[in-house]
Amino acid sequence: MKKKLVLGVVAFFSLTLGACDSKETKEPSTEQTAWEIIEERGVLNVATSGTLYPSSFHEKETDKLTGYEVEVIREVANRLDLEIDFTEMGVDGMLTSLNSGAIDLAAMGIDRDGEDADEYNYTIPYKYSYGAMVVRKSDDSGIKTLEDLKDKKAAGAATTSYMKVARHYKAKEVIYDNATNDQYLSDVANGRTDVILNDYYSQKLAVAALPEIPVKVHDIFYNPSETNYSMKKGNDALTEKIDETLEEMISDGTLSKLSKEFYAGEDVTKQIEYDFPEINLAE
Numbered sequence: 001m002k003k004k005l006v007l008g009v010v011a012f013f014s015l016t017l018g019a020c021d022s023k024e025t026k027e028p029s030t031e032q033t034a035w036e037i038i039e040e041r042g043v044l045n046v047a048t049s050g051t052l053y054p055s056s057f058h059e060k061e062t063d064k065l066t067g068y069e070v071e072v073i074r075e076v077a078n079r080l081d082l083e084i085d086f087t088e089m090g091v092d093g094m095l096t097s098l099n100s101g102a103i104d105l106a107a108m109g110i111d112r113d114g115e116d117a118d119e120y121n122y123t124i125p126y127k128y129s130y131g132a133m134v135v136r137k138s139d140d141s142g143i144k145t146l147e148d149l150k151d152k153k154a155a156g157a158a159t160t161s162y163m164k165v166a167r168h169y170k171a172k173e174v175i176y177d178n179a180t181n182d183q184y185l186s187d188v189a190n191g192r193t194d195v196i197l198n199d200y201y202s203q204k205l206a207v208a209a210l211p212e213i214p215v216k217v218h219d220i221f222y223n224p225s226e227t228n229y230s231m232k233k234g235n236d237a238l239t240e241k242i243d244e245t246l247e248e249m250i251s252d253g254t255l256s257k258l259s260k261e262f263y264a265g266e267d268v269t270k271q272i273e274y275d276f277p278e279i280n281l282a283e
Helices: 034-041 068-079 091-100 161-168 181-189 200-209 236-251 254-262
Strands: 009-016 019-026 043-048 083-088 120-122 127-136 153-156 172-175 195-199 215-217 222-227 230-232
Touching: 034 043, 034 236, 043 068, 043 091, 068 083, 068 236, 068 254, 091 230, 120 236, 127 161, 127 181, 127 200, 153 161, 153 181, 161 172, 161 195, 161 222, 181 195, 181 200, 181 215, 195 200, 200 215, 236 254
Parallel strands: 043 083, 153 172, 153 195
Antiparallel strands: 009 019, 120 230, 127 195, 127 215, 127 222
8 A cells, every 4th residue: 555654844933133934845755656655565566367368367277377478577577576367357447446555556558548548557568469359250240341340349447448440430339348358259249249350369369278169260450569568657667677577587597488378379579560550540
């Protein structure tokens, strides 16, 4: 819990004949930074979804929480000599928890084009990708172009950049709170929804992991993206520490190794030039 220290104000008065002169001085602030509190506590409090393969999920055999974004931040914490405490929640809950101080870091990319984006600090990217969509195998959910998203039922979390794409093309939003991959995919297959807009690499592996569900990743792509860990605005020392550690992990190959482990040999740590439409989501 963040400690608030009241600055002491000491007033000194000196009296002279016929006049009164007062001076006020303030002691220097001793309020701790977020990094100093975490370092003293020895624990980094992190929010993650726990439901989205392969970035954050539970192994079937052991129920262990793992995934690319989980193992990356575990390694960061280990190198900073910290324990790590994960709380599982949806992205909307992460925003509230960051602002309240309940968590130190959100292990999921917060929409940097969103209206509240300037309320957060961001680390350097630990993943590069681009937007894709999951549709029904039988008829592509009636979608041949991005414009065909109009009036289609798009599934996702309310505050993500992907839902902003759906909104941009006037799709009907079906909001989920930290649902699992099988629920998302099954609802597209059975017609409860028509499409899921999300990250290409994650969707590709989620579909491959659940081959019995008759859905596929469409060949329509858009908006190159990057994924960063997010913190409350002003937690600059903490952001700098994590950035330095991520840079080390990039230099020594650890980040690339973890990417290939969880993304079927793909290195998502490399930024590649894409020839996809970039949708303006600023409005």
